[in-house]
Amino acid sequence: MRLKDKVVLFVGAGEHLGRSAPLLFAQEGAKLVIVARRENVLKETAEMIRAKGGSVEICVGSAINKDDVDRMIQTTLDAYGHLDVLYNNIGGGWVELEKKLHEISDEAYERIIASNLTAVYNTSKAAVIQFLKQGKGGCILNIVASNHVRRMANPLYAYTKAGMIEMSMNMANDYLDDGIRVNCLLPGLFDWQPIKEPNVAPIPVNLIRTQPRIARQGFPADLSYAGLFMISDEASFISGQCLAVDGGDDVKLEGLVLD
Numbered sequence: 001m002r003l004k005d006k007v008v009l010f011v012g013a014g015e016h017l018g019r020s021a022p023l024l025f026a027q028e029g030a031k032l033v034i035v036a037r038r039e040n041v042l043k044e045t046a047e048m049i050r051a052k053g054g055s056v057e058i059c060v061g062s063a064i065n066k067d068d069v070d071r072m073i074q075t076t077l078d079a080y081g082h083l084d085v086l087y088n089n090i091g092g093g094w095v096e097l098e099k100k101l102h103e104i105s106d107e108a109y110e111r112i113i114a115s116n117l118t119a120v121y122n123t124s125k126a127a128v129i130q131f132l133k134q135g136k137g138g139c140i141l142n143i144v145a146s147n148h149v150r151r152m153a154n155p156l157y158a159y160t161k162a163g164m165i166e167m168s169m170n171m172a173n174d175y176l177d178d179g180i181r182v183n184c185l186l187p188g189l190f191d192w193q194p195i196k197e198p199n200v201a202p203i204p205v206n207l208i209r210t211q212p213r214i215a216r217q218g219f220p221a222d223l224s225y226a227g228l229f230m231i232s233d234e235a236s237f238i239s240g241q242c243l244a245v246d247g248g249d250d251v252k253l254e255g256l257v258l259d
Contacts, residue, residue, distance in 0.1 A: 001029030002232045007080045009072060011035045011063050011123050012089030015194040017143070017187070019045050020220030021087065021227050024200040026054030028228060030085075033076045035059045048198040063090050063119035069126050082134055085231045086127035088142045091116040091164065093157050101155045109156060116160035117167075124171065128180060137179025139231050142168050143223075146188040146246040165242060172240030181239040183230050188246025190218040200224055218247060 003025055010025070012018045013034035019041075022034050026049040034056060036042050042058040049056040059075040061068030076083050093112030096104055124140055131138035142164055150158040165184055172182040203219045226245045229235055244250050 001027075002228060002234065004029035005031065006084045006231070007031045007033075007076060007082055008085040008087055008231065009033050009035070009076050009083055009123075009127070010087045010089065011072065012091075012143075013042060013045055014038075014089075015041055015044075016192050017190060017220050017223055018089045019048075019195045020200055021089065021224040022056070023048060023195070023198055024221070024224040024228055025231075026052065026056065027200060028232075030054075031080050032056040033059055033072065033079060035061055035063070035072050037062055052198055063088075063123050064114045066122055069122045072123070073126050073130055077130075082136075083127065083130050083138065085139045085141070086123060087227065087231065088120055088123055088140065090119045090123070091143070091145075091161070093160065094153065097153045097157070099154050104154060104156050112156050112160055116157070117163050120164050120167065124167070124182075128171070128175060131175075131180050132178060137181070140168070140171070140180070140182045141227060141230050142182070142184045143227075144168075144184045144186050144242070146186045146244050146250050148246060148249040149188055168242075169240050176239060181236070183235075183238060183240070184242040185223060185226055185230065186242050186244040186246065186250075187223050188218055188244070188249045190220065190223065195220060216247070218245065 008025055008030045010022050010032055013022055013036045022032055034042055039060045046056045046058050057079045059072050063069055092115040096108045127140055144164045145161045150161050168182045168184050200221050203221050205216055223245050226243055
């Protein structure tokens with residue numbers, strides 16, 4: 001098992017990308033605390049994990065709220081005694097997408113800043129403090145967005161997502177000597193169907209396509225397996241990196257044919 005006995009605090013455990021990864025990590029031996037704002041979704045994911053013999057606790061809360069973040073850390077410590085990995089599947093602000101900067105409302109501004117910057121700052125700071133207390137290093141993986149996805153949205157969304165990347169890179173440098181790895185995954189366009197199947201497996205669907213616009217979207221498992229590698233000991237020599245999981249959209253693969 002690639003994550004045997006690793007304690008993972010997974011923030012943003014929804015029904016799609018936020019469910020596939022915890023299920024996979026549990027398959028690989030991780031002990032999990034999963035966090036989201038919707039308790040019913042957390043309970044459903046936890047039941048799926050426990051049905052397969054996995055270890056999981058739930059914590060309802062928002063990463064925008066510092067008190068909630070403190071409770072996430074404490075829930076992890078109460079359950080398992082320490083923390084190894086923070087997986088930040090948080091962020092959003094996919095609102096007012098077609099507006100230019102001068103057209104974006106103050107309400108959208110507050111929402112996007114809170115989702116993409118404040119939340120990641122809160123959880124990362126709390127995790128780093130815990131890692132430093134433990135003195136054994138740690139791992140943070142932030143889920144951001146590919147270049148293509150960032151430029152599909154408005155400039156404020158792109159700006160805050162880029163901010164997540166730059167904060168991650170600076171943290172990777174600042175805490176290198178403390179053994180704390182910080183990396184990002186940059187997902188492209190993904191399928192958003194709710195996940196009901198508890199077993200996660202690689203998707204053997206060809207990348208080859210005629211144009212990026214009609215290419216297959218990513219499946220949650222595509223991102224989950226990338227995350228599995230990045231938080232595992234197999235990636236112990238990797239920090240300060242951004243891995244795009246986007247089917248090649250950022251490099252504009254064209255002229256290919258579907259097999």
